[in-house]
Amino acid sequence: MYKLNETKIFCDIADGFAVLINTDTGIYFGMNQLGTLVFENLIKGISVNTILKEFKQVPEVPSDMDERLNTFIEILLDKELLIPAETNEESFLLDKNLAKAEQFVLDCSEHADAQSLLLADPIHDVQKDVGWTPVLK
Numbered sequence: 001m002y003k004l005n006e007t008k009i010f011c012d013i014a015d016g017f018a019v020l021i022n023t024d025t026g027i028y029f030g031m032n033q034l035g036t037l038v039f040e041n042l043i044k045g046i047s048v049n050t051i052l053k054e055f056k057q058v059p060e061v062p063s064d065m066d067e068r069l070n071t072f073i074e075i076l077l078d079k080e081l082l083i084p085a086e087t088n089e090e091s092f093l094l095d096k097n098l099a100k101a102e103q104f105v106l107d108c109s110e111h112a113d114a115q116s117l118l119l120a121d122p123i124h125d126v127q128k129d130v131g132w133t134p135v136l137k
Contacts (some may be wrong), residue, residue, distance in 0.1 A: 002073070004043045004086035006123040013040060019079055028114060029081065032107040033098055035072060039081075039108075045088030047074065055104070062104050072106035080112065 001008060004011055010021045019035040021028040031039055048069065055065050062068065074080040 001045070001048055001084065001087050002042045002076075002082040003045065005083045006078050011043075012116055015076070022080070026114070026116065027110060028113050029079065029121040030109050030111065031106065034104070035106040035108055037095060037098065038072065038077065038106055039093045039127045042073070042076070042082060043050055044090065045086060046090060046092045050089070051092050051094075054092045055099065058094070058096050058099055060100055060104075065104060068104065068106055072108065075108050077106070079109070 008022055008024050012019050012021055013036060016033040016036055018031040018039055019028060020031075038051060041046075052066055052069055054059050055069070073082070
């Protein structure tokens with residue numbers, strides 16, 4: 001149902017944690033491991049229903065897990081990290097121990113502390129038709 005918004009977002013996932021940078025605004029986002037796991041599967045095209053079904057198989061799952069998942073997805077859409085796409089009907093394998101350890105919290109935190117540095121990068125001066133041409137003064 002979703003994919004990474006590759007026109008605006010750079011994404012790196014390492015050691016189970018996602019870091020995403022909005023190249024237009026310089027704001028970056030960090031996710032906890034459970035949020036990263038869900039995010040990775042969303043951008044692979046795994047449906048929300050498939051992900052929710054896997055969560056519901058964990059005995060300790062909170063009763064509001066569907067609301068938590070939908071809120072997480074709304075945040076990702078609102079921040080333009082995800083955009084709608086076709087669904088892929090592969091399976092989703094939830095790490096149940098991770099879900100329990102993180103108390104079923106799906107986190108995507110926004111950070112603006114490096115915004116000025118990220119926007120100062122000359123890559124933002126690249127133009128589609130001419131490429132990067134520095135302005136000489």
